Amino acid sequence: MNWRQVAAVWRMEWKKTLLSKRGWWIYCLALGPVFLTGMHSLVESRRQFSHHSLGEDGTVFAAMFMFFYLRGAIFFGCMGLFSNLFRGEMLEKTLHYYYMTPLRREVLVAGKYLAGLTAALLLFGGSTAVSFLLIGRHAGAAYTDYILHGPGLNQLEWYLVVAALACAGYGAIFLMTGLFSRNPLIAAAFVFVWEGINPFLPSVLQKVSVIFYLRNLAPVEVPVPPPLNLMVVAADPTPAWLAIGGLLAVSLLLLAYTALSARTSEISYSSE
Numbered sequence: 001m002n003w004r005q006v007a008a009v010w011r012m013e014w015k016k017t018l019l020s021k022r023g024w025w026i027y028c029l030a031l032g033p034v035f036l037t038g039m040h041s042l043v044e045s046r047r048q049f050s051h052h053s054l055g056e057d058g059t060v061f062a063a064m065f066m067f068f069y070l071r072g073a074i075f076f077g078c079m080g081l082f083s084n085l086f087r088g089e090m091l092e093k094t095l096h097y098y099y100m101t102p103l104r105r106e107v108l109v110a111g112k113y114l115a116g117l118t119a120a121l122l123l124f125g126g127s128t129a130v131s132f133l134l135i136g137r138h139a140g141a142a143y144t145d146y147i148l149h150g151p152g153l154n155q156l157e158w159y160l161v162v163a164a165l166a167c168a169g170y171g172a173i174f175l176m177t178g179l180f181s182r183n184p185l186i187a188a189a190f191v192f193v194w195e196g197i198n199p200f201l202p203s204v205l206q207k208v209s210v211i212f213y214l215r216n217l218a219p220v221e222v223p224v225p226p227p228l229n230l231m232v233v234a235a236d237p238t239p240a241w242l243a244i245g246g247l248l249a250v251s252l253l254l255l256a257y258t259a260l261s262a263r264t265s266e267i268s269y270s271s272e
Contacts, residue, residue: 009111018119026080029073030123037134044138054146057136062220074124078170079188083178085112106259113175120167128163132156158219165247169210172254213243
């Protein structure tokens, strides 16, 4: 692997990926929680007495992270970012310019993946950090103490780790589907349904997913409300080192398959 060429592709692609006009809705996904947590702190700071504790704010953020970030914003954001790395060039009929250069296909795949990952981490990692810091800001010094001297900083670190792993895992999936599928939405719909029903699958099948490992790594557990909790199948949690290593290994395997398959891929603009 020529890492200088990978870096060159990354430099050309990451700003284009981050600032793409087609990705305006991805910015909305990333900025939505920031707006909501900011408004929450603003409204609460104007009240004489707070109606809830910092622990309740932490539980609310954990639920928002699990159900909005992981199952919504990061999933669909990665679909938009990574699927368009190749599909966008095909639609614009510009991919052949890369293919005409003395550039190995696996170098192109690696550079584009890193560009998409950079954009995803900046958007959703940044959004996660800012939202976490804002949600309890109305408590003032108590929240600062919660972060610096309590469990807050450790929780924030784990939320960022989980967000980064989600971007890496879903990014590898959608980069592959964007290269080989004429309609990545079909593959995205299948993955979305599979990830959504994960808690209700047999324990063996639960482990064939991204969300299972991300859920185990989340620093605050979100209880499943009734009556859905009656249908949840309890699976043995995976140790953190194995969950992180497993997700990274699967992402690398998907990238390796995409890179090897890209060697023989051909461009056809006629059906686009």
